[in-house]
Amino acid sequence: MKRYRNTWVLITFIISGVVLGGLISSSLGSTLPILSYGPGPLGLKNLELNLGFIYTNITILVDINISILIGLVLSILIYNKL
Numbered sequence: 001m002k003r004y005r006n007t008w009v010l011i012t013f014i015i016s017g018v019v020l021g022g023l024i025s026s027s028l029g030s031t032l033p034i035l036s037y038g039p040g041p042l043g044l045k046n047l048e049l050n051l052g053f054i055y056t057n058i059t060i061l062v063d064i065n066i067s068i069l070i071g072l073v074l075s076i077l078i079y080n081k082l
Helices: 007-028 066-081
Strands: 040-050 055-064
Touching (some): 007 066, 055 066
Antiparallel strands (some): 040 055
């Protein structure tokens, strides 16, 4: 029997795992500093687009740490168990 796996369920699990990992990191980061260990914000900073009549400045940063990675891995493992 083949199971139907919905990609939206996987995306929901991944987003919820990352958000819960971030919440755990921000709440327990002062008592357990290993949970908030990571390289810091990664991404695009001050990406500018000037077309003459419109000017846009975009910044996209992702803060990665140990607890976010743990939440991501756990959410993927839970999805695979479904």
